[in-house]
Amino acid sequence: MKNLPFHRRKDVRLALRYLVACLLVVIFVFPVYWLFIISFKTPDEIFAFPPVWYPKSIQFSNYFVLFKDGDAKTVLNSLILATVSTFFAMILGTIAAYSLVRFKTGGENLAVWIISQRMMPPVAIVFPVFLLYVYFGWVDTFFGLILLYTAFNLPYVIWMMRGYIEDIPLELEESALVDGCSRWAVLWKVVMPMARSGLFATAVFTFVFAWNEFLFALVLTRTEVATYTVQVTHYFGGQSNFWAKIAAMSVLGTIPVFIAVATMQRYLVRGISMGAVKG
């Protein structure tokens, strides 16, 4: 490569980068592709030996079965839990973060205590939470799970929103106060709109966390609010017969996050880098 003239060397480099990039895409995307095509295969194709890499025709019977048996309802449950808990976590977390930033409530200690809640291994708290929920009759209710997911995502929301709110110029809030706005009005009409991109970035992650959560859902749901992650694992016991269901259920559960992330992508990338930088 050293013997080539400079501009040619650049071309070779670019070609090599594309080659490696394509190879990486194949490695990282192939499993997702495999999952999707299994969901479209007929049983004969799933259990063909050697395995077939693409189905002869796209057929949806694996999905029809899920809808007919009512298993697809678990995706709806996940959607309700993730959406509502994200909504509450964002509101409660943002106003808490505002208090921490603007009024220095509790000082640095409170902020550190809040983020330390996030480091708690879920398996360490799930058992007492289960007993608490049994006592209150919250097991397998939307209320119980939404409460838990909201609380579980709060430290993350507070931590992230703290960074975004710090960047909002104080003058804006002051002039609104001088204009006679109440404290709440300042919060809703000045702070929230100013922190919009931060709100979106944080909300995407909060949604994905809640959407993909498994352990709490496994312990705290039975049938009424079982999430799609729990439903997928229900098919594991039944040997290979359930492959079509595993794949179709997984795809149903994966498409909503793909959509959420795709539509929010520009916020997402900023959110990841911001979170790490500010963290």
Added chain:
Amino acid sequence: MTVAAATALRANPDRNFRYWLLTPAIFLLLLVGLFPLFYSLIVSFMRIDMMDTDTSFAGLYNYANLFSDKRLWAALGHTLLITVIALPIELVLGLAMAYLFLEKMPGRQIFISLLILPTIISPIVAGATWRLLFDNRYGPINQVLGWFAGHPVTALWTINPQLVYPAIIFCEIWQWTPFMFLILLAALSNVDRSQTEAAAIDGAGFLRTFRRIVLPAIWPVMAIAILIRGLDLARIFDIIWALTAGGPGTMTETISVYTYSQGFKQFETSYTAAIAFLVIVILTVVVVWAIRRMGLAK
């Protein structure tokens, strides 16, 4: 001006406003964060299990049992094993990928979008997917290996004791390397170009430039990424559950899987609480040490 303004803001008549803002969040955190912790602590000094609901003070009975529990220490060992192998690989691979996409190239954004797919799918789905991929007869992995080997390969990836760890770690790396990649890409993009170019003109090689200029610049972000992934790996549950369920036997049982089975299969309430506390203490010590060591403490 800011100090005076902040004081003015704080002196506003609505004195309780700031507490109202925090109340719901704190209440929720106490309910599902602190309460379970206290409850666990109390229960861990009792002797409650499936047969017995002896709520009298049992002292350190459960904690003493921890030391002779071979399965517990094995589970801690498995967790450590997965962490120390997967974490460095994810870091190095993620960094290499970040370098690959650092410079602009047509279609860069599309590549990045495709590469982060594994990270946004649920770990349960990731585990399920790899379970299908690893299948000894109907999975494509053995098929491809067969092409290279020249004869049919029938490796039992999720059952064979020699292959089960590589299988888990492979799945883990597949899912989380893109996360490292995305964070490190953001960090690398923020490194001052003029400095690295100056170093290159001075004749410093890639490694030297990286160690002297790039690494110090990206370290705060990289350290956080290591911390986040390290914590996630230390409590790894979902992927194991979907891929091997801790098997064969208890060979791949991690600390989270073991705690779960003690609590919800054996109903060893008090003992589970003691394990949970051991885990919290270990994690806290490691995290505090790591934060100091990595220079993250202010």
